[in-house]
Amino acid sequence: MRSFAGRDILSLKEFERNEFEHLFGIADRLEPIARERRNTDLLAHKTLVTAFYQPSTRTRLAHEAAMHRLGGHVTGFSDAKMTRAGDFYQESIKDTVHMLEYYGDALVMRHFQQGAPHEAAKWASIPVINAGDGWGEHPTQVLTDLYTVQSEMGSVDGKTFVCIGDHRMRTMHSIGYALSQFDAEMVILAPEEMSPTDEFLAELDEKGTTWRIVDHINDVIEEADVIYME
Known part of the structure; x- marks a missing residue:
């Protein structure tokens, strides 16, 4: 298993099953x-830097509360408009990250632009954690959600996840990628205008995720183990 020391958490595409299990084990202890x-x-003696270019309640406070509970410190911003990163000057991600990396030991970023945390990671000398990037992914939310399933139901394996809502959204992308590492099924239910893209479905096939599309909740409700809504 790859070490998590100094590692960016940008996408669940790259996660392997033993890495999920390792994190679940740590979460059990904490x-x-x-x-x-x-x-x-x-x-x-560790400091977490938060760079939230989009509004957030649960995600930002969860990261900050966890850092405080574990004895660390937090600094950063929750409104980019109050910084040179989001005001008239529109400072680049590269320049912003080169500043922020000297203020802490890890950086959590939420951004309206897909791929922004990946761009930040290119320039940062500290680990970057993706807390949601545009239409891209939301890996930390899905890690928490799957840990909840593991804790409450004993295993992610053997479960049917009925995923309802906007399948263009980042959380749906992350859950789809993550389920490729488990013996679980993703059932997709969405209004036509919120259907998953062909590109995303092709990625699910490439990753080996078991998935199908249904037209109505009545078609699958009796099979559902987890109802996942976006």
Whole structure:
């Protein structure tokens, strides 16, 4: 298994099954800290930099709360309009990252532009975590969601995920890529104008994800183990 030390988390396309299992195991050990609302010093003397170019409640606060619970520090911005990265000057991602990398040990980025965290990772000397990039992906949300399924249902394997909503959205992309590593099925249900692109379906085939499209929830509700909505 590839080491996570110093590694970017940009996409679930590149994740392998043993890496999911490794993260789930770590989450099992850390879960009591969150459940009991305790603090630790596991990340003492470390600083997380947050660069949120799009509004966020759950994702931003989840990353920040986790860092605080583990004894670390947080700095950054939640409104790019208040910075040179998003005001009149429109500072480039390259220039912004070259500044931010000196303020912390890891960078979490949400951006309205697909691929922006990947661009940031090209220039950063610290790990970059994708917290959602345009129509691209949302890997940290899906990691959390799959861990919830694992915890509550015992396994991701053998489950039918009925994915309902806008399949052009980043979360649907990440769940589709992730399920390629499990013995699970992705059932796609979407209005015509929110249907997955041919390119995305081709990627699912290439990754080996088991998927099918249905027209109505009644066609699959009795088979559903997980209803996943976007």
